[in-house]
Amino acid sequence: MTKAVSLFSGGLDSLLATQIIMDQGIEVIAVNFINPFANNKKMKEKQYYARTMSQKMGIELVEIELKENFLDLLRNPKYDFGKNLNPCIDCKILMITQAHEVMKEKRASFIVTGEVLSQRPKSQFLWGLSIIDRDSHLKGLILRPLSAKLLQETIPEQKGWVDRDKLYNFSGRIRGPQFALAQKLGINDYPAPAGGCLLTDPIFARRVYDLLIHDELTMENIELLKLGRYFRLSNQFKLLVGRNEKDNLALLSQAKPEDYVFTPSHTKGPTGLGKGIIDFYTEQLASGIIAYYSSSLIEPLNIKIQHQNYSSPKMVQPITLSLNQIEKYRIENFPIKLIRQNTQKTPQK
Ligand code: SF4
Numbered sequence: 476m477t478k479a480v481s482l483f484s485g486g487l488d489s490l491l492a493t494q495i496i497m498d499q500g501i502e503v504i505a506v507n508f509i510n511p512f513a514n515n516k517k518m519k520e521k522q523y524y525a526r527t528m529s530q531k532m533g534i535e536l537v538e539i540e541l542k543e544n545f546l547d548l549l550r551n552p553k554y555d556f557g558k559n560l561n562p563c564i565d566c567k568i569l570m571i572t573q574a575h576e577v578m579k580e581k582r583a584s585f586i587v588t589g590e591v592l593s594q595r596p597k598s599q600f601l602w603g604l605s606i607i608d609r610d611s612h613l614k615g616l617i618l619r620p621l622s623a624k625l626l627q628e629t630i631p632e633q634k635g636w637v638d639r640d641k642l643y644n645f646s647g648r649i650r651g652p653q654f655a656l657a658q659k660l661g662i663n664d665y666p667a668p669a670g671g672c673l674l675t676d677p678i679f680a681r682r683v684y685d686l687l688i689h690d691e692l693t694m695e696n697i698e699l700l701k702l703g704r705y706f707r708l709s710n711q712f713k714l715l716v717g718r719n720e721k722d723n724l725a726l727l728s729q730a731k732p733e734d735y736v737f738t739p740s741h742t743k744g745p746t747g748l749g750k751g752i753i754d755f756y757t758e759q760l761a762s763g764i765i766a767y768y769s770s771s772l773i774e775p776l777n778i779k780i781q782h783q784n785y786s787s788p789k790m791v792q793p794i795t796l797s798l799n800q801i802e803k804y805r806i807e808n809f810p811i812k813l814i815r816q817n818t819q820k821t822p823q824k
Pocket of ligand 1 (some may be wrong): 673
């Protein structure tokens with residue numbers, strides 16, 4: 476029996492593509508990728524669907540976590556970023572290359588994806604798809620059942636493993652044809668379209684960019700970006716400030732002995748997690764920011780700083796900062812244009 480490996484995000488397009496190929500009597504192995512920036516509600520929902528739907532469809536699911544190999548793409552994307560910090564073409568090449576490994580291991584003959592021609596800029600335009608095919612060294616072996624009739628015939632079609640007449644000619648952003656096909660194929664349970672990963676979010680992208688330019692892009696730091704407010708106080712020091720009790724607890728749980736933990740001394744307020752090399756100026760700034768977000772009516776308020784080198788917590792009387800002064804250090808306020816100017820590269824074709 477012919478086998479194929481399907482890129483199975485759990486979204487509707489991947490469900491449809493997989494079902495179309497299964498309906499042609501081909502055994503499908505699903506591969507689901509978890510990237511470090513997929514940790515938002517919608518992406519988790521898709522992962523849940525990938526698990527439940529693969530079970531329902533009776534197919535094997537292989538889950539692959541992308542880690543350092545994905546971060547390398549951000550450090551040096553061959554095909555530049557999308558609108559924000561999303562290196563979609565490079566990301567697709569990475570996923571297909573990894574799926575190729577599964578294909579070899581499972582002795583499958585080709586790869587299936589739910590990509591729809593021109594549904595998204597760049598990576599799903601014709602030139603984007605052909606770059607993906609070429610750079611993953613799988614030209615002719617990547618079948619996109621939803622748009623196959625608009626694309627060059629692939630090897631599975633030429634060899635008669637797959638009947639081209641039973642494939643589709645969808646293109647563009649409209650979703651109507653996919654909904655109608657889902658109904659026809661009896662797929663009634665699928666997540667709402669989720670968009671891209673967190674790198675497509677302009678606010679989050681600014682945070683990631685800060686790590687990138689300070690050479691601090693690590694898996695550990697990425698988890699921190701998902702918490703609280705983010706301030707860059709110097710090239711060597713950043714501060715994360717909790718917005719609520721949940722953030723405060725999460726920041727505390729992420730604190731390492733070498734980090735600085737800031738809290739108001741006698742009142743409720745945010746927890747600040749400082750990372751890097753502190754000096755008098757950054758200590759003053761960090762304390763002023765924590766004081767600003769504290770709900771203290773006690774004057775003067777002191778800020779407690781804990782660090783492994785201090786035998787007991789250090790008490791600091793914070794400087795008074797206005798919102799305007801604070802916002803200058805908040806990463807999310809840096810104009811997105813700055814990111815684009817600094818990261819724009821000419822795609823290598
Ligand atoms: S949106 Fe994110 S996960 Fe999706 S292709 Fe682009 S970089 Fe990869």
